[in-house]
Amino acid sequence: MSRILVIDENLDSRIATELRARGRKASSVKELGLTSSLDEELLRELATQSYEWILVTADDRMPFEHDAAIAKSVSTIATIDGEWEKCCKKNDLHLNQQQFQRETIQRWAHLLSEQSIGSIRRYSPVRNSEWTTRRKYYSR
Numbered sequence: 001m002s003r004i005l006v007i008d009e010n011l012d013s014r015i016a017t018e019l020r021a022r023g024r025k026a027s028s029v030k031e032l033g034l035t036s037s038l039d040e041e042l043l044r045e046l047a048t049q050s051y052e053w054i055l056v057t058a059d060d061r062m063p064f065e066h067d068a069a070i071a072k073s074v075s076t077i078a079t080i081d082g083e084w085e086k087c088c089k090k091n092d093l094h095l096n097q098q099q100f101q102r103e104t105i106q107r108w109a110h111l112l113s114e115q116s117i118g119s120i121r122r123y124s125p126v127r128n129s130e131w132t133t134r135r136k137y138y139s140r
Helices: 014-021 039-047 067-072 084-090 097-112 135-139
Strands: 004-007 026-028 053-057 077-080 120-123 128-130
Touching: 004 014, 004 097, 014 026, 014 097, 039 053, 039 067, 053 097, 077 097, 084 097, 097 120
Parallel strands: 004 026, 004 053, 053 077, 077 120
Antiparallel strands: 120 128
């Protein structure tokens, strides 16, 4: 079943419009009236919705910082790889951060909308995988 892609406020809200123009179910946090919500509040509010959703976020630390809230709300999360500069250099991509985010979401929109309920995955323009905690998250 295809889920609604909810574009977090840390991404360009126009991405939701672009996805809809390509026939995808999408809405931005801004369009849903949930801007300026703290992450845990946003997850709680989304969990009350009658439709199935997946939160697409540029906050690659969210699953680490809010693991309890994500588990409690059975959230489906797609993060955009926070190491975008390293990924671009390794794969000879000439993208700024916003281009990296847009390219990633557009490239994987078909998989994003079919991601398993309650799963957390990390996406970049060249790959997607199960989200894992990076060692650097423990040092902050």
